[in-house]
Amino acid sequence: MTAPHPDTAAPRPASGTKVDLRKFAWLSIVTAILTIVLKTGAWAMTGSVGLLSDAAESTVNLVAAVVALIALTVAARPATERFLYGRAKAEYFSAAIEGLMIFVAAAVIMVTAVERFVNPRPLENLGIGLVIVVIASVLNGAVALVLLRAGKAHHSITLRADGKHLMTDVVTSAGILVGVGLVALTGWERLDAIVAFAVGVNIIIAGISLLTESVSGLLDKALPDEDHEIITEILRRRTDGVSTTFHGLQTREAGRERFMTVHVLVPDEWTVKHGHDYIEDLEDELKGALPGLTVLTHLEPISDPASYEDIPEAHVPIHGDDHDPTRPPQS
Secondary structure (H helix, E strand, O other): OOOOOOOOOOOOOOOOOOOOOOHHHHHHHHHHHHHHHHHHHHHHHHHHHHHHHHHHHHHHHHHHHHHHHHHHHHHHHOOOOOOOOOOOOOHHHHHHHHHHHHHHHHHHHHHHHHHHHHOOOOOOOOOHHHHHHHHHHHHHHHHHHHHHHHHOOOOOOHHHHHHHHHHHHEEEEHHHHHHHHHHHHOOOOHHHHHHHHHHHHHHHHHHHHHHHHHHHHHHOOOOHHHHHHHHHHHHHOOOOOOEEEEEEEEEEOOOOOEEEEEEEOOOOOOOOHHHHHHHHHHHHHHHOOOEEEEEEEEEEEEEOHHHHOOOOOOOEOOOOOOOOOOOOOOO
């Protein structure tokens, strides 16, 4: 494959302006405040330990939303002489903190549930209390969907974590509604505590998931398989097996940022400008397929054995089993 002529090469796309994600954090903060007011009122009217635990989780939601706002503010700051690659990983700290706070909420819920199981109390004003919880749950569910969609669209683990956190609150409220409803139907007051304890266990599972994702991000986990498929499809299409090929593909993500490195092997006789033009065109295609991707390339002569001695130990396979990336292709 030959490089495009400089006069006909496609122009490099302008860097897209990043969306300010802090507006979503503010939405989460306002929602948390409203749900705290609603659920606290429902608990005060009914005396249900389940509703008290639900209100406690909403308080945790508020603190988590504030942490998310701080993380998004830090992550949005430009690179400096001290932080040459920016601060995108600040989002992972936010997700880790949210995961830990979910554990705190679960502990409060479970301890309170055990105490109420041992010392059951009659519930009052269940009708109005349940209506209030339903309203709060609908509000939380709607905002959770907004955050999850925004997190997926903008590759923000902070928004995904906050959305998952709110969704666990919705699950909590649903469980509490079931428990309180069963108490009203059966008269068995300990059901309220049993359901609250079960909800606490479910919240712990959600917290473990958030912590796992945040730790993986801090350890530079690879891009998702669907991103790898897009990248390798482009590289395979540009490979002819004789004059151009690729190996040593590695990827990672840091918050909203996505990175890849790959070795580009080209004919020995190409000039520096020829190789540079080819790489520019390749990078444009990759960035067009995955907006926001930072592409780092290493140009090497295809017939030099030394070009096959620096392949990273861990890398993403690009070609099929019939292609040996550690040996020069045979003409």
